[in-house]
């Protein structure tokens with residue numbers, strides 16, 4: 001099968017019988033739901049752009065496993081060049097959607113599971129790597145979207161999975177059969193799970209021998225019996241029900257997260273990639289998190305590009321573009337945004353092959369990248385709000401703007417420079433509001449903080465990878481200290 005078109009992707013998701021709930025009701029057709037549809041449109045862009053010749057080099061790659069051209073979101077990185085192109089692709093998609101396009105988690109899970117299964121097999125004589133490769137080829141051949149599910153609810157953070165008062169607070173095997181396993185548990189904050197054909201489940205922390213039932217990784221289709229999604233609500237989400245384009249800010253695109261419950265889900269043997277080899281849980285977590293921390297040096301930068309552009313337009317429309325402090329704020333926003341990108345590119349360029357042959361990022365630099373992402377978008381948003389002015393949160397609704405009597409009043413008093421319509425001024429302010437405080441703030445702000453691991457998780461990795469002893473030896477050598 002050639003690469004799937006965006007339209008074919010939408011239809012393929014429509015055909016899936018997923019179990020989805022939102023606002024206390026089962027969602028009969030998520031594809032047509034006005035709150036959910038923008039998130040599907042974002043994933044669709046990963047298919048649409050792959051069809052365009054000008055983006056072929058970034059959006060696709062030749063798979064050494066199928067010999068065919070595949071979407072880069074299903075690709076196993078073969079070089080540092082692949083890692084760099086991945087980040088550039090994510091920046092491009094961030095620019096086109098100003099939202100989370102969700103398909104990266106599967107790509108990052110793919111590459112982490114690929115190398116971890118190889119090393120697990122070598123130690124334990126298991127057959128996970130070949131099983132994973134068969135699954136990977138199926139995904140590549142059919143151009144599927146895969147969710148990567150890592151984050152367990154975790155209950156009492158001071159206790160290991162097996163020590164929780166409720167044993168289901170980490171996803172676990174509850175039954176072992178000759179033909180597979182039955183699992184129970186949940187994964188929280190699942191980005192894009194609703195718009196995925198398949199999900200790869202992975203453990204969420206390093207584990208000890210007593211956590212054997214929790215050291216489980218596998219893939220199942222998203223409409224497998226026993227899987228339920230409860231959609232997370234976003235700030236301003238119900239504006240999408242109001243038939244207003246202006247007030248939504250970014251009417252076409254969005255992201256989605258869901259609490260995803262696995263209640264006694266059967267997983268056949270050929271879809272299992274880790275099953276009780278507890279010492280490899282930590283490796284899988286570290287690698288997946290590393291890849292996803294690299295990802296943020298692309299996607300958030302692309303969204304940042306849109307926000308900087310929107311702030312600059314707001315300044316133009318206010319007649320403030322020539323003010324030196326405005327220019328300086330735009331420079332500062334650009335500096336911060338490009339610093340994030342520099343880290344994304346650097347951890348990619350400094351990547352290296354794993355024992356399985358695929359390429360992994362430099363983990364220290366990927367964690368530095370994500371640590372910066374926990375801070376800089378907040379400052380970029382602050383500066384955007386500064387430039388935009390208070391009107392971004394006090395402007396009347398589109399309904400008032402369209403009203404026969406109120407409309408002309410709003411048009412008159414909320415006008416900026418004469419050459420720009422009041423409507424365009426309000427549209428750009430609503431886009432900024434969407435990124436700063438609305439539905440997209442999930443992706444641009446809080447996800448920047450907690451997605452791919454909260455700030456402290458990166459600091460732990462920076463401490464581990466920072467090689468302080470080497471730095472001490474450098475200082476001792478120059479100070480002529482001999483121990």
Ligand code: SF4
Nearest residue numbers: 100101102104295299
């Ligand atoms: Fe991709 Fe960024 Fe969304 Fe993660 S947060 S899935 S890297 S767009």
Ligand code: FE
Nearest residue numbers: 191447451452
């Ligand atoms: Fe994320």
